[in-house]
Amino acid sequence: MGETPPRSANAGTGGIRVAPGHGQPAGASARVAEAPVSTRTPGGGDLGGGGGLPRARAFGAERAFRGLTLAAGTAVLVIIAAIAVFLIAKAVPALRANTANFWTYEGWSPNDTAPEFGIGTLAFGTVLSSALALLIAVPVALGIALYLSHYAPRRLGTALGFLIDLLAAVPSVVFGLWGRDIFVNPVRDFSVWLNTYFGWIPIFGGDGPFGKSIMLGSLVLAIMVLPIITSLSREVFLQTPTANEEAALALGATRWEMIRTAVLPYGRPGIIAAVMLGLGRALGETIALAMTLGITFGISFNLIENGGNTIAANIANAFGEANDTGRGALIASGLVLFTITLIVNITARAIIYRRREFTESAA
């Protein structure tokens, strides 16, 4: 078993070495015929005539393509670096001018003569609404995905999968409008009900008004991230090897036990990746939250009272009337959002990497 990698590596290099040889004869003769000014030596034309092998071309499609891909790869790095430099350069003066503590101050008035703004409440709202959205969306999404991949008749599964994918194509501003004008009503009624009967739990406490709350924002977010998580995990579940499913069934597993023994463990890295993609969307979601949240500045775990704000929503709401310092402050908040997303992604990678011994042998 241990010998396989080197062998396949040799096969790979062999393939590369052989490729130009294959490509040359036909292409070479054609080129010589139509363009006498050739970079190759005259002897190169005597293919099959018993002459020497043609010399390697100094410049060809191979090299051009390599240069092109290299340029594309480098461009990404350059662009990222340029963005980072720009953001930091804009953010630093605003942070200097801030007369309050950037981390702890609860409020956002960077346009005043003595600018005061703090990221704490925004970052808190971002994380809370995204976490809540995932908490709602992940179980539902996995349930739908499992139904589509293992329970539904094939035709129904395909049709429903298509519908779910359509949901992902709805623009977020539409979700925002729908959430603000329509979905807010049932959520408000539900919030009042929760407040009446479960008001003794702090997250459902308060005296109102209810409606444009973290709960509404999170529910709308949950609907928005649902399709991503569903369709990715469905793909992963469909890839479970039949042999493993049959192994579980032959041991006397019911269908749910088979899913638990064979499908879910196999799909675990894929599920994590799907959830992280969903989280990425939730963290960065701007307009839907700007429209559905109550936009207040304060750290509170209360889910049903009007309020809540996120970094992205705040940028959308405040950018229009921001002065120079104001824009710098928003850019600084953007940097924080970027860092949060980065941490989330690194954590996800770490989780997947920790189990690599098992997942790699699965492939």
Added chain:
Amino acid sequence: MAKRVDASNVTAYYGAFKAIENINLTVEPKTVTALIGPSGCGKSTFLRSINRMHEVLPGARVEGDLTIDGQNIYDRDVDVTAVRRMIGMVFQRPNPFPTMSIYENVVAGLRLNGVRKKSILDEAAENSLRSANLWDEVKGRLGKPGAGLSGGQQQRLCIARTIAVEPQVVLMDEPCSALDPISTLAIEDLMFQLKDKFTIIIVTHNMQQAARVSDRTAFFSIEKTGDPGRLIEYDNTQKIFSNPSHKKTEDYITGRFG
């Protein structure tokens, strides 16, 4: 621990296609029975209908009676999962659960049965791995992934997983076809030992293997492509391979056909 398998008029379909027709066959406890025949003759289909794995495929169904010590496993009120626990199966390609360790693979069936106690699981894991002649090779690395073993070891791991739940009957669907000769030999030796405790039914394309391991042999065949497979001859292995009573069997085992 071992039980008699009785098939009477077993007919199996894939959708509208009839794969096997009217199979009648009795397998005695604690014997090895080999099912041989050309490709597409329905050996595997018949094998999979013995533990009701055939019906897992969409559109597949079975007619007729299949009894294990007198109980018809196709009765309406029979729990399919109980049938499969009683009749274990080893597949053509080794299929350990890729995300599980060697240990977890062996005890997977017990965990499905609700066994939680560590001491019972440990004991069962060791016993099954010993029975599968794998213990000495893996005892130091039970926590490592089962998929990291060699093909032959993986197949013995799958056998250990199957016998850990203490089935009455063990079905093997070409268990050696993906293995090298040495691993094949190891599995054949294993079958000899296992028949002290289990009734074993094995599908094989390798006639030497059938001759070596089995007590009785069933020869399946089809008239032509598209026809259902039928049981042509079923007798003691020695008789089948030395003096078959059916012309078709003789043609097949001497290599003139199939």
